Amino acid sequence: MDDPFGQHLLGIEGLSPELITILLDQAEKYALLNRTRKTPRTLLKGRTLITLFFENSTRTRTSFEAAGKRLGADVINMSVSSSSVSKGETLLDTAYTLNAMRADLLVIRHFHSGAPALLAQKVEASVINAGDGTHEHPTQALLDALTIRRHFGYFEGLTVAICGDILHSRVARSNIMLLSSMGCRVRIVGPPTLVPLSIKKLGVDSIHYSMDEGIKNVDVIMMLRLQRERMQAGLIPSTREYFRFFGLDRRRLNLAKPEAIVMHPGPLNRGVEIDSQVADDPIQSVIQEQVEMGVAVRMAVLEKFSHIKEHHP
Amino acid sequence: MKPLLFTNARLIDPKSKLDQLGRLLVKQGKIAAIYLSETEKAPDDVEIIDCHGAVLCPGLVDMRVSVGEPGFEYRETIATAAEAAATGGITTMAILPNSRPAIDNPALVSLMRSKGEETGSIAILPYGALTVGCDGKEMAEIGLLHEAGAIAFTDGIKALADTRLMMQVLAYTHGFNGLVVQHPEDPSLAGRGSATRGELATILGLPSIPAAAEAIMIARDLRLAELTGCRLHFGHVSTGEGLELIRKAKQRGLPISCDTAPTYFDLNETAIGDFRTYAKLSPPLRCEEDRLAVCEALADGTIDAIASDHMPRDVDDKRLPFAEAAAGGTGLLTLLSVTLIRVKEGTLPLIDALALLTSRPAQLLGQKSGNLDIGSEADLCLFHPDQTWRVEAGNLPGRAQNTPFDNRVLPGVVLGTWKKGRQVYKRVAS
Numbered sequence: 001m002d003d004p005f006g007q008h009l010l011g012i013e014g015l016s017p018e019l020i021t022i023l024l025d026q027a028e029k030y031a032l033l034n035r036t037r038k039t040p041r042t043l044l045k046g047r048t049l050i051t052l053f054f055e056n057s058t059r060t061r062t063s064f065e066a067a068g069k070r071l072g073a074d075v076i077n078m079s080v081s082s083s084s085v086s087k088g089e090t091l092l093d094t095a096y097t098l099n100a101m102r103a104d105l106l107v108i109r110h111f112h113s114g115a116p117a118l119l120a121q122k123v124e125a126s127v128i129n130a131g132d133g134t135h136e137h138p139t140q141a142l143l144d145a146l147t148i149r150r151h152f153g154y155f156e157g158l159t160v161a162i163c164g165d166i167l168h169s170r171v172a173r174s175n176i177m178l179l180s181s182m183g184c185r186v187r188i189v190g191p192p193t194l195v196p197l198s199i200k201k202l203g204v205d206s207i208h209y210s211m212d213e214g215i216k217n218v219d220v221i222m223m224l225r226l227q228r229e230r231m232q233a234g235l236i237p238s239t240r241e242y243f244r245f246f247g248l249d250r251r252r253l254n255l256a257k258p259e260a261i262v263m264h265p266g267p268l269n270r271g272v273e274i275d276s277q278v279a280d281d282p283i284q285s286v287i288q289e290q291v292e293m294g295v296a297v298r299m300a301v302l303e304k305f306s307h308i309k310e311h312h313p
Numbered sequence: 314m315k316p317l318l319f320t321n322a323r324l325i326d327p328k329s330k331l332d333q334l335g336r337l338l339v340k341q342g343k344i345a346a347i348y349l350s351e352t353e354k355a356p357d358d359v360e361i362i363d364c365h366g367a368v369l370c371p372g373l374v375d376m377r378v379s380v381g382e383p384g385f386e387y388r389e390t391i392a393t394a395a396e397a398a399a400t401g402g403i404t405t406m407a408i409l410p411n412s413r414p415a416i417d418n419p420a421l422v423s424l425m426r427s428k429g430e431e432t433g434s435i436a437i438l439p440y441g442a443l444t445v446g447c448d449g450k451e452m453a454e455i456g457l458l459h460e461a462g463a464i465a466f467t468d469g470i471k472a473l474a475d476t477r478l479m480m481q482v483l484a485y486t487h488g489f490n491g492l493v494v495q496h497p498e499d500p501s502l503a504g505r506g507s508a509t510r511g512e513l514a515t516i517l518g519l520p521s522i523p524a525a526a527e528a529i530m531i532a533r534d535l536r537l538a539e540l541t542g543c544r545l546h547f548g549h550v551s552t553g554e555g556l557e558l559i560r561k562a563k564q565r566g567l568p569i570s571c572d573t574a575p576t577y578f579d580l581n582e583t584a585i586g587d588f589r590t591y592a593k594l595s596p597p598l599r600c601e602e603d604r605l606a607v608c609e610a611l612a613d614g615t616i617d618a619i620a621s622d623h624m625p626r627d628v629d630d631k632r633l634p635f636a637e638a639a640a641g642g643t644g645l646l647t648l649l650s651v652t653l654i655r656v657k658e659g660t661l662p663l664i665d666a667l668a669l670l671t672s673r674p675a676q677l678l679g680q681k682s683g684n685l686d687i688g689s690e691a692d693l694c695l696f697h698p699d700q701t702w703r704v705e706a707g708n709l710p711g712r713a714q715n716t717p718f719d720n721r722v723l724p725g726v727v728l729g730t731w732k733k734g735r736q737v738y739k740r741v742a743s
Contacts, residue, residue, distance in 0.1 A: 192487050192541070237453055244456065
């Protein structure tokens with residue numbers, strides 16, 4: 001059988017606009033079914049989905065778990081801190097173990113870039129990347145895209161500003177690739193210490209070190225979380241300075257188009273990268289909708305990337 | 314206040330390349346007109362200052378000054394430094410952040426600016442610290458300091474040694490299109506050295522610093538500036554090797570600039586003679602070849618500015634064994650005069666010498682001062698280039714007396730200094 005989706009979802013890289021559209025269309029349907037609580041609970045019946053998180057996460061893991069359960073899969077959460085990994089088992093040994101258990105879907109998050117790709121070489125299950133190091137976070141980019149498409153109805157010609165710690169952000173990388181391939185103009189905004197110049201090669205329209213300039217007349221503002229470690233690493237001086245120059249407040253938001261939406265992958269650092277007044281804005285902030293679309297997108301991903309197993313002995 | 318009319322003045326404005334006898338009118342603190350021909354009519358109701366052919370040029374802009382305030386007021390206060398500066402024809406000075414506390418906080422930047430305004434005689438342009446406390450460990454709040462009015466960022470008399478942090482600080486400052494100023498001396502090579510490594514230091518048995526400590530730091534930082542695109546300035550450059558690196562970098566189009574201090578083109582290491590602590594400086598005085606290289610770099614334009622490198626010290630800081638004595642010399646009073654020695658010796662035309670003291674540092678620091686543009690503030694220096702005076706430590710205006718030029722007879726007597734059209738110094742005929 002000719003399967004347009006490969007066995008694994010390791011990143012947005014390599015996913016064509018056509019496949020992205022299929023995933024988003026399917027997710028759109030699930031979003032509706034989720035609201036009416038009429039999801040096809042037999043679709044993944046008998047399939048085993050194991051979530052394997054080497055990094056703390058609440059929303060992504062819960063979102064995958066909900067997605068799997070709403071499609072009827074048996075979901076097992078493997079907690080790394082209590083597993084043999086903390087006893088020194090290598091990633092590959094963990095992979096062989098899970099393989100022997102006949103898992104059908106492996107959802108993995110790892111602090112090192114490329115870990116899901118390594119796993120994918122060694123297991124028969126479909127590997128879904130739930131975020132690896134500073135490389136990719138494909139389901140986040142898909143849920144962001146779905147949220148944008150629901151608001152505007154299209155991608156072509158929209159201007160999206162991705163703001164903050166680009167250097168360490170897998171969300172930024174996946175979003176740049178996805179949105180630029182769908183015809184959006186992507187701007188990058190942040191201090192030079194957090195914006196690698198080579199990010200332009202990924203499909204970025206322009207880089208801005210001034211936030212006022214960078215978000216002028218944009219349709220979408222995508223804020224990124226600033227990790228405290230960045231201060232200790234000497235990349236920025238303080239949270240108050242960061243907020244002064246790169247925090248999103250009402251005044252700055254007014255520089256964007258009046259109908260612009262505000263996105264954030266969460267969890268929020270209120271008062272560091274985003275002001276509460278903006279984060280909680282009932283019209284412009286779509287942060288809660290992003291979470292809702294997250295479950296729908298992951299259902300579509302689990303569906304599209306699990307069928308291969310049917311033909312597996 | 315009546316308008317002022319300077320007559321019989323040799324007007325020198327390096328910015329517009331003007332060097333001609335004429336008259337200059339000051340109205341409401343601003344330069345209102347320049348009359349180069351006798352026939353032009355100036356207003357009648359004015360106070361006339363006959364310059365008798367002396368040079369009238371923009372007030373000097375000194376881009377490297379330490380004052381004792383805050384924290385070391387026993388050495389110098391802003392008021393005493395302002396007095397010395399006015400006597401030396403200086404109307405703008407950029408202040409290094411190595412005070413106690415260091416200028417690493419936006420509120421202190423505003424405070425220093427207003428302290429300058431309080432004197433009425435000098436504009437103080439504060440540098441912001443590059444790292445918290447100038448300690449070289451954590452990046453200071455460069456953006457907030459910039460907003461508060463810091464003109465550039467530096468750890469002042471200390472070099473930022475950590476390569477990674479230097480790169481990040483340059484990249485970050487570039488985001489504000491700011492200027493970083495480095496003290497070019499590798500601290501691990503400098504150690505506790507107090508003289509330049511060589512024959513003299515060996516004879517005197519002094520702990521020494523290899524001259525290459527400067528070039529090594531410059532070479533590293535040029536590479537980092539190129540990587541990050543940030544504007545970078547080297548303060549008090551003093552070796553031929555360091556200047557050659559800067560010369561080449563400029564030829565390649567990098568956004569690099571540098572200054573030097575009169576001590577490095579007028580004195581060499583022999584000035585420390587019999588352990589004269591007033592000649593203990595940082596960086597230490599160099600060999601004669603390096604001094605000549607600095608003179609050459611002044612002439613060929615490699616050096617963008619001459620700064621006093623004024624560093625006030627108390628007698629107790631200096632009355633110590635050479636290795637223990639504090640480094641640094643005063644320089645506000647002698648900045649113009651020692652520079653004029655280059656002019657007398659014919660290695661630097663007067664207008665170029667004045668450019669290094671006025672328009673070029675002003676431009677580097679993004680200031681409108683340092684020129685005689687019509688409409689700009691009337692910051693003026695009137696001096697006689699040929700008359701001489703004797704430097705006498707102990708009787709100098711200001712508080713600090715630690716001049717390395719003690720007992721020297723220098724050309725260039727400042728006759729008067731004006732800040733925003735108000736006379737802040739007038740020479741009393743002796």
